[in-house]
Amino acid sequence: xxxxxxxxxxxxxxAEAALVERLRAREQAAMTEFYDRYSxxxxxxxxxxxxxxxxxxxxxxxxxxxxxxxMASYDNSKGRxxxxxxxxxxxxxxxxxxxxQHRVGSRTQGLDDSxxxxxxxxxxxxxxxxxxLQEITSKLVPEQRQVIDLxxxxxxxxxxxxxELNLPLGxxxxxxxxxxxxxxxxxx
Amino acid sequence: MKDFQEYIESGRLEQYALGxxxxxxxxxxxxxxxxxxxxxxxxxxxxxxxxxxxxxxxxVVPAGLRERVLGRVLAEIGGAAPAAAAPTxxxxxAAAPTMRVSASNPRPAEAYAAPPAAQxxxxxxxxSVALLLSLAANALLYSRWQQTSTELVAAQNSQARFAQxxxxxxxxxxxxxxxxxxxxxxxxxxxxxxxxxxxxxxAKARVLYNVAAHRVYVDVQQLPALxxxxxxxxxxxxxxxxxxxxxxxxxxxxxxxxxxxxxxxxAQAFAMTVEPAGGSVGPTLNTMTVIxxx
Numbered sequence: 001x002x003x004x005x006x007x008x009x010x011x012x013x014x015a016e017a018a019l020v021e022r023l024r025a026r027e028q029a030a031m032t033e034f035y036d037r038y039s040x041x042x043x044x045x046x047x048x049x050x051x052x053x054x055x056x057x058x059x060x061x062x063x064x065x066x067x068x069x070x071m072a073s074y075d076n077s078k079g080r081x082x083x084x085x086x087x088x089x090x091x092x093x094x095x096x097x098x099x100x101q102h103r104v105g106s107r108t109q110g111l112d113d114s115x116x117x118x119x120x121x122x123x124x125x126x127x128x129x130x131x132x133l134q135e136i137t138s139k140l141v142p143e144q145r146q147v148i149d150l151x152x153x154x155x156x157x158x159x160x161x162x163x164e165l166n167l168p169l170g171x172x173x174x175x176x177x178x179x180x181x182x183x184x185x186x187x188x
Numbered sequence: 189m190k191d192f193q194e195y196i197e198s199g200r201l202e203q204y205a206l207g208x209x210x211x212x213x214x215x216x217x218x219x220x221x222x223x224x225x226x227x228x229x230x231x232x233x234x235x236x237x238x239x240x241x242x243x244x245x246x247x248v249v250p251a252g253l254r255e256r257v258l259g260r261v262l263a264e265i266g267g268a269a270p271a272a273a274a275p276t277x278x279x280x281x282a283a284a285p286t287m288r289v290s291a292s293n294p295r296p297a298e299a300y301a302a303p304p305a306a307q308x309x310x311x312x313x314x315x316s317v318a319l320l321l322s323l324a325a326n327a328l329l330y331s332r333w334q335q336t337s338t339e340l341v342a343a344q345n346s347q348a349r350f351a352q353x354x355x356x357x358x359x360x361x362x363x364x365x366x367x368x369x370x371x372x373x374x375x376x377x378x379x380x381x382x383x384x385x386x387x388x389x390x391a392k393a394r395v396l397y398n399v400a401a402h403r404v405y406v407d408v409q410q411l412p413a414l415x416x417x418x419x420x421x422x423x424x425x426x427x428x429x430x431x432x433x434x435x436x437x438x439x440x441x442x443x444x445x446x447x448x449x450x451x452x453x454x455a456q457a458f459a460m461t462v463e464p465a466g467g468s469v470g471p472t473l474n475t476m477t478v479i480x481x482x
Contacts, residue, residue, distance in 0.1 A: 009239030028262055035258050044245040057253050064261040078218060083235050086242045087207055136244045148241060157208050158199065173199040180202065180237030187240055 007187050008041055008082040016081045023071045031068060042089040048153045049093035059096055063089040094155035131186045144179035147172055192224040205234040367446050370396050370405050380458055382478035388412055391478045395458045402451040404433055408443040421463040423471050424455035435467040457481045
């Protein structure tokens with residue numbers, strides 16, 4: 001199976017290491033390659049957080065520049081490249097919504113599942129191993145998904161999410177943990 | 189053995205995966221993961237789960253954005269990282285040696301290795317170059333900004349001029365419409381031709397008189413030029429007595445437009461005399477220029 005058909009999180013370590021090496025060697029073509037492979041996933045996460053296509057594009061640009069400049073500090077023994085870059089993107093996006101005090105106004109509104117928010121563009125090509133939203137929706141119960149959404153796209157801590165959802169902290173932790181384990185099994 | 193099981197259950201690993209922990213707590217998690225494969229495996233599983241979740245939300249970057257975003261990124265990294273610095277050493281970033289993203293939302297990457305001190309002086313140079321470039325860019329942007337605000341002021345001035353012009357045009361239009369109405373209503377307005385007196389045979393004007401509404405307009409075809417400080421004054425003659433009908437504005441006397449005069453209740457004839465500017469109480473008869481009967 002070609003590397004590009006694999007989920008990003010299960011890219012073979014060797015392929016990841018090669019790309020990391022080239023990025024560290026300041027090879028600009030490697031950035032283009034990185035963009036073509038990762039930008040869709042990064043953009044999706046960013047857009048889901050900032051909920052504005054223009055702003056999402058700005059944050060994506062910021063994230064890519066940051067990734068480029070921070071490549072030296074990436075340590076593959078501590079996690080996958082995808083985990084690292086998606087965290088950079090996600091944190092920049094969360095900073096963005098915090099800086100515009102997004103949550104002051106829309107905190108209780110939560111994450112919408114309006115058609116616009118759910119409108120996920122189709123992948124560029126058919127990728128049989130790729131896990132889609134539909135599969136996620138069918139595998140997670142709504143309560144689990146709600147918790148993960150708040151934690152991941154809302155930038156809530158587990159305690160904040162417990163407060164927001166009016167649930168005991170233990171329940172939030174259990175739901176998050178169960179949900180993540182279910183998700184991890186989707187690509188086994 | 190029980191230790192790590194408890195640690196796994198504690199929720200720390202989820203917090204780590206979600207980026208909720210401060211650097212010290214992250215180091216602790218990494219330490220546990222290094223010591224216990226079970227913890228490592230559990231942590232990896234959580235990270236994979238989040239990765240799957242993230243990627244499930246992947247969106248194709250809208251058309252046109254690829255060129256824009258990638259173009260800017262390449263321009264930025266091309267400009268900020270001197271190519272010569274790259275080939276030998278794996279490079280530490282000039283602008284962001286560590287990866288602090290946000291104090292409120294620290295993440296695992298922050299604890300990753302810091303650049304060796306030996307590489308720093310080279311990067312100090314690179315940073316200086318970047319600073320100079322940035323200063324130049326700032327100067328350029330500043331001058332563009334200034335130019336833009338000058339252009340804005342100019343645009344606002346010209347907009348104000350247009351607004352003024354259009355007000356003037358509107359006034360002219362309404363007065364023209366009014367004049368047109370007067371001229372096109374022969375049944376309402378009686379036309380009185382005023383012919384030149386023997387002293388001014390070429391002088392010619394007319395009065396449009398609405399008897400019912402008492403309204404008087406004057407329309408000049410030709411009048412002799414006036415000496416300085418003088419104005420033409422229109423008189424209505426009612427049963428032989430002159431009644432002041434007002435003085436003619438300069439453009440009226442020049443024949444550029446018709447002018448509404450004072451209302452006149454009744455008249456059998458009209459005449460014009462030359463009077464000191466502002467008009468007189470009674471006509472100076474020897475300056476009479478035109479006269480006409482109804």
